[in-house]
Amino acid sequence: MIQVEHLTKRYGSHTAVEDVSFEVRKGEILGFLGPNGAGKTTTMRILSGFFPATEGRAVVAGFDVFKQPLEVKRRVGYLPENPPLYGEMSVNAYLRFVANIKGVDRAQVGSRLEEVKIRCGLGEEGPRLIKQLSKGYRQRVGLAQALIHDPEILILDEPTIGLDPRQIIEVRELIKSLAGNHTVILSTHILPEVSMTCQRVIIINNGKIVAVDTPENLTGQLAGGETIELEIGGSVDNIVALLEEIPDVKSVSVGEPRKDHSPVLVETEGAKTVRHLIAQKVIGSGLELYQLRTRSISLEEVFVQLTTEEEAKEEAVEGKVE
């Protein structure tokens, strides 16, 4: 549905997006994740046809964004970072205007209007002026605007920003319900959002893609080892030496003893788990094993790891040059 090839965008001498390539399949929800200034908004603006890239190619819904922009724009619903609203218009008048310029069938404008209002929780707000709405409600109007022409493709720049927790959940549900018939790209800083709604994640930093994968794979694969939490009863005096005998165990640390047990943290490396070996060792040496669980590394940690690794690498390269 969307193919992006070697996209580069420069603002003067500053490169906002550099040689970005990816693909989104029909019906997929793709998350765009990255710190502030990573180039998410820039990429989305290029895909929506707001401005052209400096280099590279983007094909959306089978049309080249730079050569046939109108065809692309007909098929894309775009929610910019700041919802593009006219404060002096009522919600109804605004959505009607957007429906008209997006080319919604004249006879269907009314029904589309009602539908998106219900979907975005704006049922009662129709006659109200947009400038009188709260930020969260304005965000909803922005979302409604992107959906009004029932586009095949949705490009949503931070769709849940400014919404209350309940509404965030509703919007995520809404986005998930679009999957299948619609192709969605959304950007966010919120990591759980990505794992909850997206089938695939692109992590972008400093204008470059640092990882593309499913949320599960990213958290699994990138960890490269496990962190295991144990609760052990009995004397833990030589537990460190004991567990370090196990191959792949990197470090063992013992925490402050509690009433009847001591927490022990084991870090391992390598692809294969050694949890069973740890359990055997502990029980074999006559200690009581109350708990053994892996602490799963969160997407946050992956994110920080990836984005800082990148910086470290760059620094290393710069160091060599000097």
Add this chain to the structure above:
Amino acid sequence: MRNFLAMMNKELHNLFVSPIAYVLVGVFFALTGYFFYMILVNVIEFTMQQVFQAQQFGTSTPPFDASAAVMRGFFSVLSTLLLFLVPVMTMGVLAEEKKRGTIELLLTSPLTHLQLILGKFAALVVLLLVMLVPTMFNSLLLYFLSEPAPPLATMMVGYLGAFLLGGALLATGLFVSSLTENQIVAAVITFGVFIVLWVIDATAGTGTTLTSETIRYLSILNHYDDFTKGVLDSQHLVFYLSFIFLGLFLTSVSLDSSNWRQ
């Protein structure tokens, strides 16, 4: 067509919900009314004097078309008011879209630049008409009450001139508004451009060289004179229409290129 209409309606809506349009129209009516009255009084006084002198010295009054003088005076006031008010009419039209980020909606919708620009221009023209048409009341008063009545055709040509001049100024203002995201900056630059276009023929002198003729040709008010006299000359018509076309074309170029840079 539908895009154009949608764009125009939205623009009209935006213009008329903001107090700017009402202030503009109000000020325009107050000033045109006031100046019409002043011109009328002056012309009447002048004619009375003439008649009085003629009676005193037993000479005949020189031929003087009072109603035509009033209309000419009035049309020249109209043009001056337009020079001052058009920058306020156009300042926000694109600058404000850029500032609020709504340009992002417009440029990612299946609208051509032509539809966008013409829609906005048409809305401005409607506002211009809302300002101009009611002032015809003054002129109609003159038409019905003065003896002999000024020819209706002369008056209509004058209004056509004001309308074309207004259109050319609006197109220029629209272009300037596309260059910035600050309304005030747009208004000031627009006004500056108008002043240059207004006084440019003073710099040309009376020479007949190509440059001074060209400069005189560019003076936006030179072309207006004939209209106020009731003379319809296709040369001036062409001038204003090309001016409008150029303004709209430059706006389109500016939309394109600001897009490249952003």
